[in-house]
Amino acid sequence: MSLPNSAATALLASLVCYLFLKRYEPTDVPLLVGGLVVPPLIVAFLQPDSGDIILVPGSLLRSCSLYYSGLLFWILAYRMSPLHPLSKYPGPIACRISKLWLTFIASRGKLHVYVKELHDAYGPVVRIGPNELSINEVSLVPSILGANGMPKGPLWDGRRISGKKGPGSKEAVRGNLIGARDLKLHAEARKAWNKGFNPTAVKGYEPILIRRVAQLVESLRTQETRSVNLSQWLSFFSFDFMGDMVFGGGFELMRDGDKDGLWHKMERGLYLPTLTQQIPWSIGFLPYFPMVGQEMKALGKFALDQAKRRLQEGSVHNDLFYYLIDDKRTDAEPYPFPLVVANSVLAIIAGSDTSATVLANTFFFLLSHPESYKRLQLELDEAFPREVKEPTDAALLSSLPYLNAVIKESLRLLPPVATSLQRAPTVGTGDKVLGEDFIIPEGTSVVVPPYTMHRDTRYFSPRPDKYLPERWLGGEDATGTKFVVNEDAFIPFSTGPANCAGKSLAMLEIRMVVAYVMQAFELRFAEGYDEERWEDELKDYFVMQKGSLPVVVTSRAA
Numbered sequence: 001m002s003l004p005n006s007a008a009t010a011l012l013a014s015l016v017c018y019l020f021l022k023r024y025e026p027t028d029v030p031l032l033v034g035g036l037v038v039p040p041l042i043v044a045f046l047q048p049d050s051g052d053i054i055l056v057p058g059s060l061l062r063s064c065s066l067y068y069s070g071l072l073f074w075i076l077a078y079r080m081s082p083l084h085p086l087s088k089y090p091g092p093i094a095c096r097i098s099k100l101w102l103t104f105i106a107s108r109g110k111l112h113v114y115v116k117e118l119h120d121a122y123g124p125v126v127r128i129g130p131n132e133l134s135i136n137e138v139s140l141v142p143s144i145l146g147a148n149g150m151p152k153g154p155l156w157d158g159r160r161i162s163g164k165k166g167p168g169s170k171e172a173v174r175g176n177l178i179g180a181r182d183l184k185l186h187a188e189a190r191k192a193w194n195k196g197f198n199p200t201a202v203k204g205y206e207p208i209l210i211r212r213v214a215q216l217v218e219s220l221r222t223q224e225t226r227s228v229n230l231s232q233w234l235s236f237f238s239f240d241f242m243g244d245m246v247f248g249g250g251f252e253l254m255r256d257g258d259k260d261g262l263w264h265k266m267e268r269g270l271y272l273p274t275l276t277q278q279i280p281w282s283i284g285f286l287p288y289f290p291m292v293g294q295e296m297k298a299l300g301k302f303a304l305d306q307a308k309r310r311l312q313e314g315s316v317h318n319d320l321f322y323y324l325i326d327d328k329r330t331d332a333e334p335y336p337f338p339l340v341v342a343n344s345v346l347a348i349i350a351g352s353d354t355s356a357t358v359l360a361n362t363f364f365f366l367l368s369h370p371e372s373y374k375r376l377q378l379e380l381d382e383a384f385p386r387e388v389k390e391p392t393d394a395a396l397l398s399s400l401p402y403l404n405a406v407i408k409e410s411l412r413l414l415p416p417v418a419t420s421l422q423r424a425p426t427v428g429t430g431d432k433v434l435g436e437d438f439i440i441p442e443g444t445s446v447v448v449p450p451y452t453m454h455r456d457t458r459y460f461s462p463r464p465d466k467y468l469p470e471r472w473l474g475g476e477d478a479t480g481t482k483f484v485v486n487e488d489a490f491i492p493f494s495t496g497p498a499n500c501a502g503k504s505l506a507m508l509e510i511r512m513v514v515a516y517v518m519q520a521f522e523l524r525f526a527e528g529y530d531e532e533r534w535e536d537e538l539k540d541y542f543v544m545q546k547g548s549l550p551v552v553v554t555s556r557a558a
Helices: 003-024 029-046 058-080 091-097 099-109 112-120 137-147 154-159 170-175 181-195 197-223 230-247 262-269 269-277 282-287 296-311 320-325 337-369 371-381 393-400 403-413 467-472 503-520 531-537
Strands: 125-129 131-134 226-230 419-423 432-434 438-440 445-448 521-525 537-543 544-547 551-555
Touching: 003 029, 003 091, 029 058, 029 181, 029 282, 029 371, 029 503, 058 091, 058 154, 091 125, 099 112, 099 269, 099 371, 099 445, 112 131, 112 537, 137 419, 137 432, 137 445, 154 269, 154 282, 154 445, 170 544, 181 337, 197 230, 197 262, 197 503, 197 551, 226 230, 230 262, 230 296, 230 337, 230 521, 230 551, 262 269, 269 282, 269 296, 269 537, 296 320, 296 337, 320 531, 337 503, 337 544, 371 503, 393 403, 393 503, 403 438, 403 467, 403 503, 403 544, 503 521, 531 544
Parallel strands: 131 445
Antiparallel strands: 125 131, 226 551, 419 445, 432 438, 521 551, 537 544
């Protein structure tokens, strides 16, 4: 074969490979490697100067260069061409051509800020990937996240890195609440969670919560007048509480400290999925790199050990594990044990990391806004007189207007899941119509970014970037401007069938911790703390991760 013919063959082979990858999007590693490696080898052997390809590598280098250059050209040409179904939507060139750019942004923990900047620059619909849109339009939210919306998108495939046993098994993946992309499977998985968080179940968790909050207060009292990392103590509290609530006990971080590095494992374990969720095809390569993802695998093993212990020892109360195992179901077979473990991991992460971050954010905002701190303190003192009544009445806590306004404003400004609410049309069903006439082509993923939506002047004004709990109480701000609050755009717990199953318990936990701590102590930032650090140190790794919050704790005078 002449050199011109071999060059043409290499380019043609690259086009065939591109069309195959585009049509079938394979994730099988041998198939991917075969498509990327075998064709240029064949072309190299067909070249006239191939000879002994090991001794004369020129033909191999030439064919590989042509093949991979051609493959890159076809990819870029299509993604940037007007033939692409998303060509009419604005967005940065780097986002249009590859998800690798968004992977890089996500690695820095500032994806929420970047996506908001894109919407500020381009409008309510932005192309953030070759086949992905970010939509900041409240009228379209029901069609995306609502009862008649779309199932979860490929992002969720990219978060499954825990291996083939336990939480990563096929049984677990199919019924895992957060990872189920099939609507029927998700509805089935949701049944146990709904039982575990119905009003009766949540009422049963209250004594566990009260005991752990009281322990938090006593632990902080031992640190009185000294600078403590309130962020860390809230993390330890939430982890201990979720251990009680999910597995009937076993975690004692407030008592013993994080001697086994559990919290570190959990937070570090969320980093890799933050990257792989942007490029789900990379998941298939991870088993070939056994050292990758060790933290998440360690967390999965820890949950597996706790689940086995819980099965052997039982529990004195109906914890969440009781509902997740649900072996008394009459409508179907008992849930497979790997699925129970996978959902237990989800409960630990979703219930501890998110609640701890919301609590830390809430205290940060209160401490940085003394007028809000004093107003909330007065409301709590009136509802729960000190030395007379502890703040354990869930109904009364839920009825306190300023307490709820403070928490809502914290959730609005810094939602625990800031960007990753992704959906996509069901494979094989064709295009999806959102709203009246907004068409999403099959194969397109859609993200609704709460952080961006919560700071949009169309939905929250005036000054949507400012902490103003009063906006939730109606009326006007200090300048006489009427507050605008669009409750439909407030989605810190997501919305629709896949919203946060534990929302009611999370809100009770947040209210009770804030009330207990503020009843017991006067808090202030430690000397020299720079308030700018707080949001700078927040990282969007699917759920928000926080830095330290140095606070001086002083018992309130009798």
